Amino acid sequence: MEEKQELYKQRTEKLARIGELGEEPFRYSYSRTHTVRQAYERYEENKAGSSDTNVKLAGRLVALRSHGKSTFADLKDDSGKIQIFFGLQDLGQEKYEFLAKLVNIGDFIGVEGGVFTTRTNQVTVRVQNFSLLTKSLRPLPEKWHGLKDIETRLRQRYLDLLSNDEVREIFRKRSGIIKSIREFLDARAYIEVETPMLHPIPGGATARPFVTHHNALDRDLYLRVAPELYLKRLIVGGFEQVYEINRNFRNEGLSPRHNPEFTMLELYHAYVDYEYVMSLVEEMINHVARTLNGSTTLTYQGNAIDVKAPWPRMPFFQAIRQFAGVDMEPISDADAAREAVSNLTLDLDPSAGYGKICDELLKTYVRPNLISPTFIVDYPVELSPLAKSKRGNPRLVERFQPFIGGLEIGNAFSELNDPIEQRRRFESQMKLRERGDEEAQRLDEDFVTALEYGMPPAGGLGIGIDRLVMLLTDSSTIKDVVLFPQLRTVTETVPEE
RNA sequence: GGGUGGGUAGCUCAGGUGGCAGAGCAUCGGCCUUUUAAGCCGGUGGUCGAGGGUUCGAAUCCCUCCCCACUCACCA
Numbered sequence: 343m344e345e346k347q348e349l350y351k352q353r354t355e356k357l358a359r360i361g362e363l364g365e366e367p368f369r370y371s372y373s374r375t376h377t378v379r380q381a382y383e384r385y386e387e388n389k390a391g392s393s394d395t396n397v398k399l400a401g402r403l404v405a406l407r408s409h410g411k412s413t414f415a416d417l418k419d420d421s422g423k424i425q426i427f428f429g430l431q432d433l434g435q436e437k438y439e440f441l442a443k444l445v446n447i448g449d450f451i452g453v454e455g456g457v458f459t460t461r462t463n464q465v466t467v468r469v470q471n472f473s474l475l476t477k478s479l480r481p482l483p484e485k486w487h488g489l490k491d492i493e494t495r496l497r498q499r500y501l502d503l504l505s506n507d508e509v510r511e512i513f514r515k516r517s518g519i520i521k522s523i524r525e526f527l528d529a530r531a532y533i534e535v536e537t538p539m540l541h542p543i544p545g546g547a548t549a550r551p552f553v554t555h556h557n558a559l560d561r562d563l564y565l566r567v568a569p570e571l572y573l574k575r576l577i578v579g580g581f582e583q584v585y586e587i588n589r590n591f592r593n594e595g596l597s598p599r600h601n602p603e604f605t606m607l608e609l610y611h612a613y614v615d616y617e618y619v620m621s622l623v624e625e626m627i628n629h630v631a632r633t634l635n636g637s638t639t640l641t642y643q644g645n646a647i648d649v650k651a652p653w654p655r656m657p658f659f660q661a662i663r664q665f666a667g668v669d670m671e672p673i674s675d676a677d678a679a680r681e682a683v684s685n686l687t688l689d690l691d692p693s694a695g696y697g698k699i700c701d702e703l704l705k706t707y708v709r710p711n712l713i714s715p716t717f718i719v720d721y722p723v724e725l726s727p728l729a730k731s732k733r734g735n736p737r738l739v740e741r742f743q744p745f746i747g748g749l750e751i752g753n754a755f756s757e758l759n760d761p762i763e764q765r766r767r768f769e770s771q772m773k774l775r776e777r778g779d780e781e782a783q784r785l786d787e788d789f790v791t792a793l794e795y796g797m798p799p800a801g802g803l804g805i806g807i808d809r810l811v812m813l814l815t816d817s818s819t820i821k822d823v824v825l826f827p828q829l830r831t832v833t834e835t836v837p838e839e
Numbered sequence: 840g841g842g843u844g845g846g847u848a849g850c851u852c853a854g855g856u857g858g859c860a861g862a863g864c865a866u867c868g869g870c871c872u873u874u875u876a877a878g879c880c881g882g883u884g885g886u887c888g889a890g891g892g893u894u895c896g897a898a899u900c901c902c903u904c905c906c907c908a909c910u911c912a913c914c915a
Contacts, residue, residue: 347849347884348849348866348867348883348884349849349865349866349867349883349884350849352866352867352883353866405875405876407874407875407876407877407878408871408874408877409871409872409873409874409877409878410870410871410872411871411872412871412872412873412874413872413874414873414874414875414877415875416875425874425875427872427873427874429872429873430872431872446865446866447865447866448865460873460874460875461873462873462874462875464873464874464875466873466874466875480849481849481850481865481866482849482850482865483849483850483851483865484849484850484851484863484864484865485850485864485865485876486850486851486863486864486876487850487851487852487863487864488850488851489850489851490850490851490852491846491850491851491907492907492908493846493906493907493908494850496907501850505850547915548914548915549914549915550914590915592914592915594913594914594915595912595913595914596914597913597914597915598909599914599915600914600915604915606915705914705915750915753915781914804915806915809915829906829907830905830906830907
């Protein structure tokens with residue numbers, strides 16, 4: 343089917359001719375001496391001393407401008423793009439013919455030659471010898487407009503990466519962000535750990551899990567929705583500062599801010615509370631922003647933002663009063679809560695309880711307004727079954743969420759370490775489950791047992807890495823910061839019998 | 840799942856009052872030894888998202904379906 347395509351046929355014919363000439367169209371290696379960027383740097387250094395700069399470069403041909411007996415081309419590698427010059431005189435008839443007849447845009451080649459500047463002052467490699475490294479059998483996206491079609495960009499991300507430099511830049515930044523987080527944490531004596539992805543009981547977050555099946559054990563397992571309960575077991579086990587940067591899976595809808603698999607930093611630190619963790623988040627985001635941009639200021643979707651510490655702390659109920667105009671604090675049951683929000687535009691599930699209604703208010707009315715970094719602190723206990731009660735107010739928990747640019751980028755609390763209270767919280771979650779709330783958390787007996795052995799006081803933190811990357815790369819959708827985001831699968835249209 | 844917009848050559852896009860399916864780039868052939876979106880001349884390339892219907896005739900009108908984007912719902 344594919345083979346019928348004209349361009350593909352032409353390329354495979356060239357492939358055959360290359361073979362007949364005794365050349366290998368898919369080479370094993372090429373020992374380059376410089377990257378493209380290094381070639382430019384080297385040339386600049388040598389210009390003063392006027393010594394020759396000879397280089398061997400490897401990359402993909404992204405443009406060809408042939409003038410008969412001479413040909414200009416652009417060679418692109420991971421570090422940049424450089425013009426190369428092929429002359430009949432330099433290469434000889436046979437080699438030049440090979441270039442003209444058998445090499446295409448899209449092919450990988452290795453070139454060897456001296457660096458010079460053309461009369462239009464363009465730094466160029468004068469090719470003395472070249473090797474075809476990989477023959478490309480399909481045409482590249484158009485050079486000028488690039489690849490625009492979003493569906494192709496996401497389904498064939500490699501094409502997006504090779505034709506849109508700014509896309510590669512985002513993922514380079516993503517790597518830098520994660521690296522700087524590790525640097526920051528490693529420098530503070532945290533150790534990085536790995537905990538299971540396959541959970542017998544999904545826990546640690548209020549979310550619907552993916553289910554899978556283990557054949558040998560003949561039992562269902564769940565892809566983790568959060569590593570939280572395992573990381574806390576490590577705190578029980580005597581580690582005092584641990585973190586994990588890894589994937590979580592939640593069986594929920596897609597949106598500009600949600601991908602079913604997403605990367606989360608989770609961190610636990612013994613003997614500290616959420617106040618300490620707040621400072622840690624401020625410092626960490628400052629460190630990451632500085633490392634990435636050299637500054638704590640950034641622009642997100644047209645808003646100038648400064649992540650410089652300290653960030654304001656705003657109590658949950660105060661935020662709702664301020665942005666939604668209702669006071670939920672004196673209210674404690676679902677009916678009264680529903681009554682209180684009746685004249686707001688809020689779509690509520692009929693089964694929504696008090697906590698859920700408060701959460702909805704936060705998302706709808708508060709979050710979009712939190713552009714400069716803000717901690718919302720002290721959440722209602724109903725929303726947070728794993729957080730420790732607020733000192734002096736048992737209706738609240740010591741929990742905070744950092745918001746920047748209207749994005750919820752994390753979640754943290756003083757960790758609940760009272761096993762008896764933890765069991766009660768799980769039990770009230772189980773009641774929500776029985777009432778049909780599929781996201782309510784399940785009782786993890788083994789986790790409660792661990793707490794019964796004693797978990798030191800601890801602060802815990804989760805940071806949504808994808809959203810942080812969105813913020814730092816000014817991306818409006820999570821699909822722009824995930825290399826291979828989830829898309830609907832293309833279904834083959836089967837003709838009817 | 841609902842609403843809106845979209846899917847035409849490998850890529851970027853026109854066409855759309857029903858009447859031979861187009862351009863630029865890519866590709867192939869020819870000319871051309873300093874171009875850089877090189878240029879000039881000539882070709883190839885299409886299930887117009889899929890299927891069905893109306894019609895003498897459908898890319899265009901109607902129905903069903905698929906995929907994408909935005910948005911609402913759901914959720915982190």
